Amino acid sequence: MKDVKKYIDNLKRMFFYLFNMVPYLFVLVTVIAVLEAVLPYVNVIATQMIIDGLMEQKSASTIAYIIIITLAINVLFRFVLGGFRKKREIAEVKLELYFQKRLSIHELRLSLVDIESTKVQSLRRNIEQAKMRNGGIDRVINNFEIIVKNISSLIVAGIVFMGIFIGQHSTSKKSFATLSFPILILVVTLIICTFITLKLQAKQNILVSELNDKANQANGSAFSYMQLISNYHFGKDIRIFDLGDYLCSFFDKLWKSSIGYTIVQRLGKEKAKIPCITVLCNEILNIFIYILAICEAYTKVITVGNVIVYINSVQTFIQSLVSMIGSTGEMISTGVFLQPFLELLDMQEEKIRPDAYVEMPSSINEILFEHVYFKYPGQKYWVLEDISFTLKSNQKMALVGENGAGKSTLIKLICRFYEPNHGCIKINGVDVRKYDKKQYWEMISVVFQDFSLPALTLGNVISGKDEYDMEKELNIFHKIGIDKWMTKLNVSFDQYLYNDFSDTGVEISGGESQKIAIARAVYKDAPFIILDEPTAALDPIAEEAIFNDFHQLYNEKTCIFISHRLYSCKVCDFILVLSKGRAVQKGTHKDLLSCSGVYKQLWDLQASMYNEIC
DSSP: OHHHHHHHHHHHHHHHHHHHHSHHHHHHHHHHHHHHHHHHHHHHHHHHHHHHHHHTTOOHHHHHHHHHHHHHHHHHHHHHHHHHHHHHHHHHHHHHHHHHHHHHHHHHTSOHHHHTSHHHHHHHHHHHHHHHHHOTTHHHHHHHHHHHHHHHHHHHHHHHHHHHHHHHHTTOSSOHHHHHHHHHHHHHHHHHHHHHHHHHHHHHHHHHHHHHHHHHHHTHHHHHHHHHHTOGGGHHHHHHTTOHHHHHHHHHHHHHHSHHHHHHHHHHHHHHHHHHHHHHHHHHHHHHHHHHHHHHHHTTSSOHHHHHHHHHHHHHHHHHHHHHHHHHHHHHHHHHHHHHHHHHHHSOOOOOSOTTOBOOOSSOOEEEEEEEEEOOTTOSSOSEEEEEEEEETTOEEEEEOSTTSSHHHHHHHHTTSSOOSEEEEEETTEEGGGBOHHHHHHTEEEEOTTOOOOSSBHHHHHHSSSOOOHHHHHHHHHHHTHHHHHHHHTOOTTSBBSSSSOTTOBOOOHHHHHHHHHHHHHHHTOSEEEEESTTTTSOHHHHHHHHHTHHHHTTTOEEEEEOSOGGGGGGSSEEEEEETTEEEEEEOHHHHHTSOSHHHHHHHHHHHHHHHHO
16 A cells, blocks of 8 residues: 555656646646547537437428537537647657656766666666556556546536436426436446446556566566667677577577566456456446436437437446546556656756865866775775875876776776775865866866767767867877778768768777777867776777877876786886785886886786797
8 A cells, every 4th residue: 555655646746747847738638638528429419409309300401500510510629629639749749858858867967876876777777668568658648638538528428417317307297206216226336336446446556556566677687688689789799690599589588487577467467357347337337227218218208319318428427437447547557667767866966066165276286096995885895995196297197907906996086986985086185075076077088998989970079069179170180090081981070970860870990989089088188188998999000109199199188097008108107006906016117117016927928928929
């Protein structure tokens, strides 16, 4: 029961959230639902008037007049409904875009700690599952429309029925008790059927909600795997290694062996129970309605024409009532898949500016690591332990160490994606946590080891903005060697990278993408630049060109450089060697080679490999 209350609360929150985004959509949905509820009765009442008119032998002109008026009302209703539906479709598209934009912007403003967490990854999977299995936020709108339409139908059917009952029976010579007894039986039968349906629906709501929740959690791995095999970037590997049939078979086994598969099957069975029972109740009521209407017509309590309205109004009332109960249950079940949306939206956005912040200086004179300790959330072991060093303005420092030594983690700390558990990082003597992050990031440019390039135009990728300095980009491209690639493939600045959004997009190699990442870092022209394995994908000629122009590219900039190719460290002022999260050596390339230690071991190992080949 607590879960059901939570799901209802989810619905309320999401409803008001969506209403505040595009309020007129809900007005349109309500108007359309009311008009659609009223329109059938125009034709039903017109049919009643025509039949009664024929029975009473009214003139042909009177019958024709009724037909013309009915057709005119139908045309007017259809025309108005068509206009409203068109506006509704536009409003729904706008709502979907607004909501997705709001969700994406919010996610973008989360801290990297949250973005990389298993919680956010799980929420993302559940959101995608909700869109695929339940229709996303459109389901909220559709259920809202169904409920409004059912309520409108109940009201209209009730008014029409009471109009016939009061109007016709007021002229009858029978006592009120005699006239009301069949209606009383109908009402009692209706109450019993409604009560049974409500009890079953309430029980099913709890079970279906729980099953939906479990299915979302259980299907996560299978859904993630499905996204993986549908990614076109894996197309080459799938074809070369003939993985297609195996991956599809593996996905099928993964899905069928998961608890999610069993839950979804059970979910389908549970949802099928209520319709069977409601159909039975409806048929019992329909039989009673027909018998009652025929008896009323036979005894001339109501006219033959009124029989049609009588039956239609009572049937519509019952069907709308049962449908409203069912759609209300569906609406409550919708609260389950809304949970991940709301959980993600409830997550606190990253605090960019501290309460007592210090204005970021215009230049970086010194970067100081002071006894820094760090471990990732949920881990027991330190990734970095007691790291201390000082990097002066315009100095170039190389970070060296085996895989897993903590080099990339140290870069994340400098970038303030994570904060130290102990110790502090200072810039110009001030703890970096006191600086506004946005101002801080403006002073840093990075080529990450696992960098990514968005599928935008080449010029926009480099600048990160709508506008860019083409002459500045060309100058950088010439220094890095991208201009030759552009000339060879006839690539322009307004051409898209990759084929995600454009058929004329250009697919780029690992080496060229790394050059573009370097160009992007240089274009930013920040005083502090970090290069994490910037030449790993480059050929020897391109790498040599980069290092020959190293001082020209990064002149008058403070720089941290990470590379496993140790000969590239010679261009740096000093080298910091990490091993198992600790700083074990510090010095110039020449100094570190003159003494035994990790750096000399790595250098000798690389040198011996080249010597053996030669």
